[in-house]
Amino acid sequence: SQTIHQWPATLVQPVGSPLSLECTVEGTSNPNLYWYRQAAGRGLQLLFYSVGIGQISSEVPQNLSASRPQDRQFILSSKKLLLSDSGFYLCAWRVWTGDTEAFFGQGTRLTVV
């Protein structure tokens, strides 16, 4: 069966520090991968998606970047965090044909102080 791992679960980082959040998927090949951010009690905003290794599409201009060094690994990064980067970050995967639901990781709650 397929599983998705996302870590860390919580993170407190000072302004100006770097960031690296990692997401890995098991049990499937060539998934489409996504990073979402969620403000408190609100909907999900799509940040990045990837349809293959090294292929990254950005949905919103921001202080963050994403990379996909391996088929089932998706990384969200920042060189210098801003206070506005605080939020709940969710990684998701979906079969590339898009005929099924998207599956989400447990999320990372990032607080920038």
Place this chain on the structure above:
Amino acid sequence: EDKVVQSPLSLVVHEGDTVTLNCSYEVTNFRSLLWYKQEKKAPTFLFMLTSSGIEKKSGRLSSILDKKELFSILNITATQTGDSAIYLCAVESSGNTGKLIFGQGTTLQVKP
């Protein structure tokens, strides 16, 4: 630009009540609409709708899509405190990205 709007944004009901959550959308080349329930962390999948007028049902939850009027509703009958959650609606346009555009969510609180 693709857009999904949910209403109401928040709702407080008592156990046993029936609720209707709304989702309207504007999307280029609609492919599917999905409903998720989010209690604390990962959203969990409820329904995927692709055809108009066909109700999908799971226990006390049901959902239907109207592709002419560009909206969907999620009904929950005989609500329970365990139904308290954020309900998220998302749409997908055709293409190979599979990306989902989410609405703002509806926060439902069910009081005993």
